[in-house]
Amino acid sequence: MKIFNMKNYIRFALIIFGINLNVNGYAQDTLWINTGDWHQSQDTMSVLRFNDTPVFDTSNVALNTSADASLFLTVINMDTEPHDFGVDGIWSLGVNILPNDTTTFEIPPMAMGTYRYFSSDLRGVYLGLSGVLKVGLNMPHQFHWNLADCMPERMDSISSGGALLDDEPYVPRYFSINAYTYPHTALDANGYVSMALGDTCTISIVNSGMMDHVLHFHGFHVEYLSSTIQTSRIGWSKDTTPLLQGEAVTLLLIANQEGMYPVHNHNLIAVTNSGFYPGGMITLINITP
Ligand SMILES: [Cu+2]
Missing domain, CATH: 2.60.40.420 (Cupredoxins -  blue copper proteins)
Known part of the structure; x- marks a missing residue:
């Protein structure tokens, strides 16, 4: 059994609280895939989100890392279906995170900028598993806008395990x-x-x-x-x-x-x-x- 020294203990504690820490040239972060409801006008949609705690929040959390270090990312899947994971244009893994399972993987150092992290499976794409990854942005004031368009009928069908309904035109509401x-x-x-x-x-x-x-x-x-x-x-x-x-x-x-x-x-x-x-x-x- 591995001895749990103080440094590991502190690192572990910071991971638990979802704090991004840069130790020995790499960073760590944790994402939870949470399920919840999204209320808009007369519609309530079952959605998925990447949050930094096990508690559902309506916005996907923005990840922040430095440009010169690997990011070790742990993803905990609270959904009923498996999900893949990738970062646009940089890397796509054969990662498959099973329901109620946890996977940790490495995102290699990337150039300064903004990237999209997401799941590319049907539930991920239509129910909202897509967020902002910021690399090497050091400005004291930082904002992010994660844009989405949503068609409740398609989301409801996919959420309940049905078809994509792509015979019908895509008319987001x-x-x-x-x-x-x-x-x-x-x-x-x-x-x-x-x-x-x-x-x-x-x-x-x-x-x-x-x-x-x-x-x-x-x-x-x-x-x-x-x-x-x-x-x-x-x-x-x-x-x-x-x-x-x-x-x-x-x-x-x-x-x-x-x-x-x-x-x-x-x-x-x-x-x-x-x-x-x-x-x-x-x-x-x-x-x-
Ligand atoms: Cu204008």
């Missing part, structure tokens, strides 16, 4: 940022950008949806620091950022003026909740003196 839809996006401390004049932040965006999305910034131009798909945009300064399906980008925002400014999806359907405007993918940038 909800469009969310970190699983919040406007006006509730203002309650999301990870997504609602609140800073003082002169501050600078990064915004890590992942498109976890089944369609492309385009975000329009009012008041600011943002600079592309990274992209997993449209790499030719790195260094561009734009007020409109298209995100292809599955894409992850890092934007730099400099708060060079005061006031409250909206950021919204340029597709008018995506700024509705169940067909009613305004809703969906709208959030705010609030810059105080």
Whole structure:
């Protein structure tokens, strides 16, 4: 039996509390795959989330690691079905995490930027197992927007073990940022950008949806620091950022003026909740003196 020395004990304690620790050139983190309900307008959907505790939270947790170290990730599957796991464009493992089982694997060091981590199986894709992985972002102010589009009929069918229902056209009814839809996006401390004049932040965006999305910034131009798909945009300064399906980008925002400014999806359907405007993918940038 292995002797449990103090260093291991501290490391173990930190893992239990979901704290990301960098010891001896590598980092560790733990994700729980939790099941729960997601309430939107008149719909309640059974969904899956990656959380940093065994308690269901409506938003997938954002992972944060440094650029020069491996990340040892432990995933605990509380779902009734097995799930795979991968990071877009970087690595896809033959990982299969059985129900009520735990798997630990290594994500090798990656370049600075934002990446998507996710499960690619049907339940994972449609019920919400997709999150933001931030690598080497050192800005004191950091925000993230995990974009999703949701069609309750398909989700209900998959959730109950049924077919994908892809004979019918894909008509999502909800469009969310970190699983919040406007006006509730203002309650999301990870997504609602609140800073003082002169501050600078990064915004890590992942498109976890089944369609492309385009975000329009009012008041600011943002600079592309990274992209997993449209790499030719790195260094561009734009007020409109298209995100292809599955894409992850890092934007730099400099708060060079005061006031409250909206950021919204340029597709008018995506700024509705169940067909009613305004809703969906709208959030705010609030810059105080
Ligand atoms: Cu606009």
